[in-house]
Amino acid sequence: MARIAVVAGDGIGPEVVAEARKVIDAVLPGVEATEYDLGAARYHRTGEVLPDSVLAELGGHDAILLGAVGDPTVPPGVLERGLLLKLRFAFDQYVNLRPSRLWPGVPGPLATVKPGEVDLVVVREGTEGLYAGAGGSLHRDTPAEVATEESLNTRHGVERVIRDAFARAGRRERRKVTLVHKTNVLTHAGSLWARAFAAVAAEHPDVTTEYQHVDAAAMFLVTQPQRYDVVVTDNLFGDILTDIAAAVTGGIGLAASGCINPAGTYPSMFEPVHGSAPDIAGKGVADPVAAVLSAALLLDQLGHADAAARVTAAVGAELAGRTPGVPLRTAEVGDRLAGYAVA
Amino acid sequence: MARIAVVAGDGIGPEVVAEARKVIDAVLPGVEATEYDLGAARYHRTGEVLPDSVLAELGGHDAILLGAVGDPTVPPGVLERGLLLKLRFAFDQYVNLRPSRLWPGVPGPLATVKPGEVDLVVVREGTEGLYAGAGGSLHRDTPAEVATEESLNTRHGVERVIRDAFARAGRRERRKVTLVHKTNVLTHAGSLWARAFAAVAAEHPDVTTEYQHVDAAAMFLVTQPQRYDVVVTDNLFGDILTDIAAAVTGGIGLAASGCINPAGTYPSMFEPVHGSAPDIAGKGVADPVAAVLSAALLLDQLGHADAAARVTAAVGAELAGRTPGVPLRTAEVGDRLAGYAVA
Numbered sequence A, B: 001m002a003r004i005a006v007v008a009g010d011g012i013g014p015e016v017v018a019e020a021r022k023v024i025d026a027v028l029p030g031v032e033a034t035e036y037d038l039g040a041a042r043y044h045r046t047g048e049v050l051p052d053s054v055l056a057e058l059g060g061h062d063a064i065l066l067g068a069v070g071d072p073t074v075p076p077g078v079l080e081r082g083l084l085l086k087l088r089f090a091f092d093q094y095v096n097l098r099p100s101r102l103w104p105g106v107p108g109p110l111a112t113v114k115p116g117e118v119d120l121v122v123v124r125e126g127t128e129g130l131y132a133g134a135g136g137s138l139h140r141d142t143p144a145e146v147a148t149e150e151s152l153n154t155r156h157g158v159e160r161v162i163r164d165a166f167a168r169a170g171r172r173e174r175r176k177v178t179l180v181h182k183t184n185v186l187t188h189a190g191s192l193w194a195r196a197f198a199a200v201a202a203e204h205p206d207v208t209t210e211y212q213h214v215d216a217a218a219m220f221l222v223t224q225p226q227r228y229d230v231v232v233t234d235n236l237f238g239d240i241l242t243d244i245a246a247a248v249t250g251g252i253g254l255a256a257s258g259c260i261n262p263a264g265t266y267p268s269m270f271e272p273v274h275g276s277a278p279d280i281a282g283k284g285v286a287d288p289v290a291a292v293l294s295a296a297l298l299l300d301q302l303g304h305a306d307a308a309a310r311v312t313a314a315v316g317a318e319l320a321g322r323t324p325g326v327p328l329r330t331a332e333v334g335d336r337l338a339g340y341a342v343a
């Protein structure tokens, strides 16, 4: 039976993760879960972000379920670089998978799009680009200060994530992959992405392809999100585009994500796109749907496609039954989802 | 009297620029305009992108009015780096000014926002960041290829654009500046931006400030664009955010932009955000509003605030009078705008 590590984290993290576990237990009884205390709370208590021994232990699991880490009281970058990105890089989670659907029952912000019309997935590169941590500064705090950030892109890293995007597109109905970059300005990295994309596309004559500059894609995600099926893009562009995709499909409260190591050499990690939301933490009002959908991605990754499909369908039933404006209770939503999933 | 250089460019560029000139002539008779033939057409004919002699001549004008350059037949980067960005950098146009308003009469895509509620301006840095052209590649076209793009940020460059944003905010009603960056990942550049922002903010106690990560800002531009007044951000983030802002306010067909050298040491340049739109070129159906609003920014920059205000008001009248779905004719719109502006 699967052994998963659970990093509930800060703020609403523990609240939504509890419901995700409830649903996992319902559809796949017997999953062994070990909790790890990481995040802002531990950092404040001990100064530790991610001890090597904990990293090694996490690495021994089949998957990681993460709630949310972070808090305004921690300096920017400490937990992001030291924990979240560290895990993505250490476990070579090069596919950052972010599906977006406009579910029936969810009031999206767009007047022009009907529920059911948006069903896209962004395959965001997870181990390279501007997230590599290559950069520095000189003459800090003087008028002569200069600061750099470097985007590092390898054929190895780019090609493998593009391959993953094409493989996913091949299993979907529309079989379309959109490459998003900024080839007209970022000519070196853009050319590498475009050439790797063309090479992989040539092996998949059954998949339709298109290219868009990131600014155009950001615009079309607002005006015509229906046009996208699979979008593949670099780490930073993917960060931005997935938040737009979430916004047009009802908000990051519903957005799931998986940081996936497709080779399975290290565990993949699943987390809602939303943060720790300290303003509503502890009140039992956070929407656990994003965490539960992330759990569905986890189940799918571990080979339990059927359990994953049941969880996803349960979310569909839950959302279709909601009345906009009626406040929700985290635990009640989890109970309902678990019920739907086994019905 | 003002002397302006006109680069009509490719595709619909000449069509929309003709209307912008019509409107300028109406509100400020006697402006001297010299046309420069630059863009895809010249590149194909002569292989030239921007000869030094032309660059020098352009530099002798009070301002530049640009239509659109580019065409799918030109390799990515050639005209962008060789012409558009070259002008922005050579003329030290460090303020890339992009206002977005949801005009009454314009059907925006958002169900949640009413006309008149959005009135924001993005002050995008125009001479640094990932646009610096610092990058390269090794082992090209082999499995070992690596490609880099470097974001270069100086205290000099960052502080001056932030100063401009605060100065603009001080002249607006809400007096609010939002800094957008990604300080939690791009820690070096992010820290420089955040420290420069804090220093300038301290000199403007009358201006409200806030900070948002770029992914959050991309989301909030969709869900709550009303919340923004002045947004200041780096070159690449500004590229993406301004297209989202355009999308939520009716599309890039209405989006104006100015590449401004506030010191006046070189001419500023004004151009619609849209491109050359080869698919509709030559048909006389392109909307000239973005070009005309760019002309209003030009007039304002040259000290003709009154003429600029009349052009902006004319656009308001034009848009309020439109019936969604009724096709427009470029020249007729220009005629109407010129008429409204002098009425």
Ligand SMILES: CC(C)[C@H](C(=O)O)[C@@H](O)C(=O)O
Residues within 6 Å of the ligand: A080, A081, A084, A085, A239, A273, B184, B185, B215
């Ligand atoms: C918290 C941050 C490091 C992270 C990212 O930028 O990847 C987040 O925004 C996300 O999208 O998962």
Ligand SMILES: CC(C)[C@H](C(=O)O)[C@@H](O)C(=O)O
Residues within 6 Å of the ligand: A184, A185, A215, B080, B081, B084, B085, B239, B273
């Ligand atoms: C054409 C391109 C170089 C340009 C940019 O990226 O700045 C355009 O997208 C813009 O926003 O003006």
